[in-house]
Amino acid sequence: xSTAIDTPPVTTEEVTAQGKARAKRGETLAGWAFAAPFAVxxxxxxxxxxxYGLYLSFxxxxxxxxxxxxxxxxxxxxxxRDPDMWKSLGNTVWFTALSTIPLIVLxxxxxxxxNLGLPGRWLWRLSFFLPYLLASTVVVMFWSWMYNPKLxxxxxxxxxxxxxxxxxxxxxxxxxxxxxITTLWWTIGFNFLLYLAALQNIPEQQFEAAALDGxxxxxxxxxxxxxxxxxxxxxxxxxxxxxxxxxFDQIYMxxxxxxxxxxxxxxxxxxxxxxxxxxxxxSSAISYLFFALIxxxxxxxxxxxxxxxAA
Amino acid sequence: xxxxxxxxxxxxxxxPGENPWxxxxxxxxxxxxxxxxxxxxxxxxxxxxxLKSEADAGASQITLNPPxxxxxxxxxxxxxxxxxPSWAWNSLITSVAITxxxxxxxxxxxxxxxxxNFKGKRLLYAAIIAAIIIPPQLLIVPLFRQMLAFNLxxxxxxxxxxxxxxxxxxxxxxxFFDQIPVELEDAARVDGAGRLRVFWSVVLPLSRPILAAVxxxxxxxxxxxxxxxxxxxxxxxxxxxPVGLQTVKSAYGLQYAQNMASxxxxxxxxxxxxxxxxxxxxxxxxxxxxxxx
Numbered sequence: 012x013s014t015a016i017d018t019p020p021v022t023t024e025e026v027t028a029q030g031k032a033r034a035k036r037g038e039t040l041a042g043w044a045f046a047a048p049f050a051v052x053x054x055x056x057x058x059x060x061x062x063y064g065l066y067l068s069f070x071x072x073x074x075x076x077x078x079x080x081x082x083x084x085x086x087x088x089x090x091x092r093d094p095d096m097w098k099s100l101g102n103t104v105w106f107t108a109l110s111t112i113p114l115i116v117l118x119x120x121x122x123x124x125x126n127l128g129l130p131g132r133w134l135w136r137l138s139f140f141l142p143y144l145l146a147s148t149v150v151v152m153f154w155s156w157m158y159n160p161k162l163x164x165x166x167x168x169x170x171x172x173x174x175x176x177x178x179x180x181x182x183x184x185x186x187x188x189x190x191x192i193t194t195l196w197w198t199i200g201f202n203f204l205l206y207l208a209a210l211q212n213i214p215e216q217q218f219e220a221a222a223l224d225g226x227x228x229x230x231x232x233x234x235x236x237x238x239x240x241x242x243x244x245x246x247x248x249x250x251x252x253x254x255x256x257x258x259f260d261q262i263y264m265x266x267x268x269x270x271x272x273x274x275x276x277x278x279x280x281x282x283x284x285x286x287x288x289x290x291x292x293x294s295s296a297i298s299y300l301f302f303a304l305i306x307x308x309x310x311x312x313x314x315x316x317x318x319x320x321a322a
Numbered sequence: 323x324x325x326x327x328x329x330x331x332x333x334x335x336x337x338p339g340e341n342p343w344x345x346x347x348x349x350x351x352x353x354x355x356x357x358x359x360x361x362x363x364x365x366x367x368x369x370x371x372x373l374k375s376e377a378d379a380g381a382s383q384i385t386l387n388p389p390x391x392x393x394x395x396x397x398x399x400x401x402x403x404x405x406x407p408s409w410a411w412n413s414l415i416t417s418v419a420i421t422x423x424x425x426x427x428x429x430x431x432x433x434x435x436x437x438x439n440f441k442g443k444r445l446l447y448a449a450i451i452a453a454i455i456i457p458p459q460l461l462i463v464p465l466f467r468q469m470l471a472f473n474l475x476x477x478x479x480x481x482x483x484x485x486x487x488x489x490x491x492x493x494x495x496x497x498f499f500d501q502i503p504v505e506l507e508d509a510a511r512v513d514g515a516g517r518l519r520v521f522w523s524v525v526l527p528l529s530r531p532i533l534a535a536v537x538x539x540x541x542x543x544x545x546x547x548x549x550x551x552x553x554x555x556x557x558x559x560x561x562x563x564p565v566g567l568q569t570v571k572s573a574y575g576l577q578y579a580q581n582m583a584s585x586x587x588x589x590x591x592x593x594x595x596x597x598x599x600x601x602x603x604x605x606x607x608x609x610x611x612x613x614x615x
Contacts, residue, residue, distance in 0.1 A: 035439075041517050042440020049431035050446060052423075052487040056465065057453055064464035124354045129347065133600070138358035140604070141365070144592045146546040146564040152585035153364045156371065156578065164367045167384035196361065201611065208608040246612070257457045260548045264568060278459045278549075285463040286553065298460040309455050 068296040074289035086296035096297060098272055099280040100304075102187070106262075106276065107255035109191045114251055115244065118199050122206035123236070136207070143200030147260035154193045155180070155265060180266050183273045190262050190274055197261065198254075202247050209243040210236070249312045256305060277301050372396050372582035379578040396579035397587065406587055408559065409566035416481045416551070416562060417544040423486035424540045425533060432495030433521050437507070450489040458484075462553055469554055476557045484554075485544055491536050494610060498532045499525060535606035538599075542607075545592060563588050 043050075071082045090096050125135045142150065157164050158179035166176040179189040213236065221231050259278040262268060268275030268283075281301070285294030370386070371379050375395065378388035400406055434440065435447055465484055466475075474480035502525060510520045526533070551562045558566065570584055596603055 035441075038438055039440040039442075042434045042438035042443060045434035045438060045517075045521075046431045046440075046443075046446060049427035049487055049492060052427060052483065053450070053453070053489070056468075056484040056487070057456065057461070057489075058449070060461040060464035060468055061456060063468065064461060067464055067467075121357065124350055124357075127347070127350055129351050129354060135354055135358055136604070137600070138361045141593065141596070142361070144542060144546075144596055145589050146567075147548045148564040148567040149585045149589045152567065152581060153368050156582060157364055157367065162380065162382050162578070164363070164384065167382070171384075196364065201607065204604060204608055205611045208612070243612075250611075253455075253457075257459050259459060278457075281460065282462065282549075282553075285466075291463050291467065294463045298463065302456070302460055305455060305457060 064295045064298060067292050068299050070292045072290075072292040074291070082292070086293050087300065089293065090297050090300055095272065095275075096277075096280060096300075099268075099275045099277045100301075102273070102275055103256055103258065103277045106187065106191065106194075106258055106274075107252055109187065110194050110255050110258075111248065111251045113191075113195055114199055114202055115247055117195070118202035118247075119206050119240070119244075121199070121203050122210055123232070125203075126207060126210045136204075139203050140200035142197045143204075145197065147197075148264065150193060150197045151261055151264040154189075154196075158189055158265075181270055183270045186266050186270060186274050190265055193261055193265065194255075194258070202251070205243060205247060206240065209240055213239045245316045249309075249316070252308060252312070253305065256308070368582045368585055372579055372586050374579050376577055376579050379582075396577075396583035400580050400583045400587065405558070405566060405570070406563070406584060409561055409563045410588075410591065412478075412481075412560060412566075413545055413562040413564075416478055417541055419478070419482045420485045420544040421537050421541045423482070424488050424491060425537050427487055428491040428495050428536065429526070429529070429533065430521075431492045433499055433525060435492070435496040436499035437504075438517070450492055453489045454493075459549060462549065465550075466553055474554075476555055476560055478560070480554045481551050481560075481562065484550060485547065488540060491540065491610075494536060495529070495532065498529060502528055531605075532609065534602060535609040538603055538606035539610040542592065 068086055069081055069083065071080060071086075121135075121139055125132060125139075129135075145153075156162075160166060160176055160178050160181070163179070165179065169176065177185060180186055217235050217239075218231060221235055226234060257278055258276045259282070262274050262276050263279050263282075266274045268279050277297070278301075281294050281297050284290050284297060288294075370392075373392040373394070373396070374388045375390035375393070378390050381388075435443065469475050469480050469484075472480075474483070506528070507520045507524055510524050515523070546564060547562075548564045548568075552565045552568070555561050555565060558569065561569070567584055567588055570581070
């Protein structure tokens with residue numbers, strides 16, 4: 012029934028509606044065209060492995076394919092009963108606790124000192140930041156040499172003071188501390204830099220006002236500087252805890268998780284289950300248990316930070 | 323994005339009337355010097371060892387004057403073995419590709435999120451935010467099996483592709499684009515320029531500093547990444563520097579001078595780049611570290 016005569020005159024409203032619909036389609040097309048290159052990589056190399064890993068965690072998949080097929084929650088049950096899994100998880104949490112506190116406190120102290128405006132500023136900045144640019148392998152080579160029980164510099168210096176040599180990486184009581192020291196040396200530069208940037212953004216007037224009120228330098232530190240840095244501190248603590256929980260490189264190469272599993276991290280246990288034991292299903296199940304922990308930690312931090320900024 | 327004043331140079335924080343040579347300032351200087359020296363010792367000790375003969379390096383006496391003197395012999399041996407230059411080349415190719423693809427895809431996607439109202443935008447955006455907390459370390463097993471299926475194990479693309487996108491960088495760039503006044507783009511669009519033209523000739527030139535910051539951050543991460551290249555390469559000819567060095571570490575065994583020479587050579591490229599572009603790199607890391615704010 013569509014002759015030219017019968018067709019009612021098109022209202023301007025309809026024209027704009029049609030135009031709008033077309034514009035909307037155009038927008039969607041343009042949006043996806045721009046987002047597509049990223050979206051393709053994102054789906055292929057993050058969403059797919061994440062879903063595939065979840066599927067694997069419910070299978071008995073191994074390298075040879077033996078015992079494959081769905082096994083329900085048995086990987087999860089096994090992981091929760093696995094003392095090695097708990098030991099690695101405990102080590103990881105212990106490493107996180109030991110490393111996060113000095114990485115925050117010391118980086119703040121370094122930034123405050125460098126920010127005093129003493130001469131040689133670029134040299135201080137360079138010294139503390141440089142290790143952050145090194146690959147984990149290089150860091151480990153330097154420190155394995157420093158910690159070498161017979162030839163290392165640390166025991167050499169200790170010997171000059173008549174102290175007994177310490178088996179830095181072999182002694183179960185010391186190994187984790189050694190790993191933490193290396194980590195501190197390697198990664199403090201990032202936190203230091205962020206604190207330094209935040210310090211320089213504190214308005215000068217605040218100090219002038221405080222000085223007029225008769226507040227000394229130490230008073231100013233606690234009443235102005237540290238409160239002003241609170242958002243930076245919250246950010247750094249969040250980043251630091253999440254980074255420390257994922258520790259792998261330096262421990263794997265310094266101690267290979269030893270002695271006797273005393274320093275093995277959870278990521279190393281995931282790696283070993285998957286690539287040494289070839290138990291892909293089991294390894295994936297531990298990955299997902301650990302992921303649950305990361306989500307919990309992230310949520311807890313999100314709540315804490317939001318509550319603080321709301322207060 | 324606020325600007326940080328890190329590059330402003332020496333900022334005098336003492337008041338004009340205050341004595342710059344006061345006892346407390348001297349004490350702070352002393353503490354700073356002790357800490358800085360402590361931080362530089364592992365470097366210095368590695369350099370010194372690398373310049374010794376193997377016999378001196380393996381002697382237990384700590385001395386700054388080794389009997390055999392100092393030479394570049396260990397460097398010559400390590401370089402003529404040829405592995406390190408080829409690993410450095412692999413690192414360079416893969417890191418440049420990762421950086422280029424990450425910056426390009428993040429900028430395009432960030433622009434779409436900032437300016438275009440498309441169907442599915444909110445879902446994709448939520449997925450990206452959720453993805454930020456997924457540690458890539460947890461995906462190694464499924465990702466490796468995927469690479470086997472794609473035939474990408476022991477290839478450059480196998481190293482590059484899983485590292486060539488960064489959800490966090492998309493968010494950083496989106497936030498930056500949000501702050502560019504839309505009027506600037508409208509003017510160009512009235513003149514008939516399409517979206518891609520506007521993006522290329524209006525938005526990108528305004529975003530150079532943040533793009534540089536993202537590129538620096540991604541490049542350093544890619545150059546130093548260990549776990550993924552370690553898993554996806556078994557062929558020594560395709561290893562990146564951090565992965566290849568890890569094999570040297572055990573192969574050289576007791577040749578401490580050559581061991582340290584390799585480590586120094588591996589550290590050198592980024593350290594030299596840093597010395598030249600200190601300001602830009604520091605600013606870039608501070609900006610991306612704060613999430614682009």
